[in-house]
Amino acid sequence: MRATRNSGLLALGGIALAALLAVMGHVGVNEDLDPWALTVSDFAVSDRGGVIDVAMVVLAAATAVLLPALRLAHRPPAARPGRAAEVLLAAWIGGLLLAAVVPTNEPGLPMDTAAYVHRYASVVAFLALPVAGWLLARRLPDAAARRVRGLAMASVALAAAMIWSAYPGDRLLLGLVERLLILTEVAVLVVVAVTLLRRVTPARAA
Template structure:
């Protein structure tokens, strides 16, 4: 289907643009910030309204582009899982948008209400996408499904490492772990978008 193929192309283009903007944001931001221990949100708040915030919005939009194509690929036995996956992708996109609009606190300052909103919006996004990916894997060809499940497993391990680092680990390599987590989760979107680009119409039962 042409619409499905176009959605895959637009999503991949949006993901690539978001990645480019994120890299630019890291290069252009204050060089005193440490990417090994500080999160992407810490970088974004130091350049409020800058390219990292735009990158988050573009990534949310790229995900939203996939939704109509996923609706068209529903096989009847997979409808329930498909709808759940799409709802979780909406949660991921919404969490990204909210995190982009509502900033965290400056590094080293006490958390305020906005910072808590930002944190929990990010948590929702980070947790929603892996579950969505696992559900979507049921509707992908075997090779793509294996890739998605491997990425989801890696993302859950990294999420656990991030929680450890943020609390008992005293932020040890927190920035690095978070960036690896985001890479694995975005890779899930890439695999799904490529499957749509190849005009895959899954028919596997849930």
């Protein structure tokens, strides 16, 4: 179906643009910021309204493009494994947008209300996507399903490592772990988008 393939192509383009913007946002920031220890949000708040914030919005938009395509690609509705995956993808989108609009605090400063909103919006996004990916795997061809499930499990493991680092781990390599988590979760979206783009093997009914 042409609309589904086009949606996959648009999503991949949006993901690539978001990745490029995120890299640009890391290159032109204060040299004192340590990417191994500081999160992407720490970099973003130092360049408020800059390319990292734009990258988050673009990534949310790229995900949004996938939602109608997933509905079109898996008719009839009775064959779909419920709407939980779509709701979780919407939570990922909402979490990204809220985190982009509401900044965290500057590194080293006490957290204020905005910083807490940013933190929990990010937590919702990070947790929603791997679960959505696991559910979406039931709609995908076997090879793609295995990749998505593997990435979803890796995301959960990295999310647990990030929680450990943020609290008992005294932020040990927090920035590195978060970036690995982001890469893994974006890879879930890439696999789904590529599958929609190809549409070689019909998806299985749950």
